[in-house]
Amino acid sequence: QARLVESGGGLVQPGDSLTLSCVGYGLTLGNYASGWYRQAPGKERELVASMTQIGPSYTYNPSVEGRFTISKDHAKNTIYLQMNSLKSEDTAVYSCYARGFGANVRGPGIQVTVST
Numbered sequence: 001q002a003r004l005v006e007s008g009g010g011l012v013q014p015g016d017s018l019t020l021s022c023v024g025y026g027l028t029l030g031n032y033a034s035g036w037y038r039q040a041p042g043k044e045r046e047l048v049a050s051m052t053q054i055g056p057s058y059t060y061n062p063s064v065e066g067r068f069t070i071s072k073d074h075a076k077n078t079i080y081l082q083m084n085s086l087k088s089e090d091t092a093v094y095s096c097y098a099r100g101f102g103a104n105v106r107g108p109g110i111q112v113t114v115s116t
Contacts, residue, residue, distance in 0.1 A: 002027040002105050004096050009110035016086050016114070022079040022096030022107055030074045032100040035059075036081045038092035038112075049081060053100060063089070086114045 008020040020036070035050030049070040050059045058070060069082040079096050095109035 002098075002103065004098060004105055004107035006094065006096055006107045006110040009094065009112045011113045011115065012086055013116055014087055014114055017082070017084045018086060018112060019083065020081040020094055020096075020110065020112070022081075024077045024079075024098060024105075027098060027103075027105065029072060029077050029079060029098055032098035032105075034070075034072065034079050034096065034098045036070065036079075036094055036096050037106075038090075038094045039109075040089075040092040043092075048094070083112075086112075088114050090114050 003025050004022050006020060006022050008018065012018050031053065033053045036048040037045050038048050039045040046061060048061050048064055049068055051070050060068060067085045071080045091112060091114050093109040093111055095107045097106045
């Protein structure tokens with residue numbers, strides 16, 4: 001059964017950097033469009049970054065444009081989210097997804113907390 005597992009979250013200070021990883025099991029991420037969502041307490045889930053399967057082309061939430069970078073390592077079957085210049089408002093549960101072939105697979109999510 002296809003599944004995704006995130007890692008790399010934690011507690012950091014404002015201005016720090018953090019890289020999230022998302023490993024795919026039972027699916028080849030290179031064959032899927034993929035991305036990252038986040039949901040902060042009391043707020044709606046929002047799309048942070050995405051990449052198409054072919055190209056690829058990239059889309060970023062305006063709130064993270066220029067600070068976050070999404071990438072994929074085909075050899076490791078892993079999606080990354082490099083997050084720089086983190087702000088307190090980036091605090092949320094981040095989850096990755098892979099979409100294609102009629103399927104939509106999402107990871108369980110991982111907490112990122114930006115605080116002094």
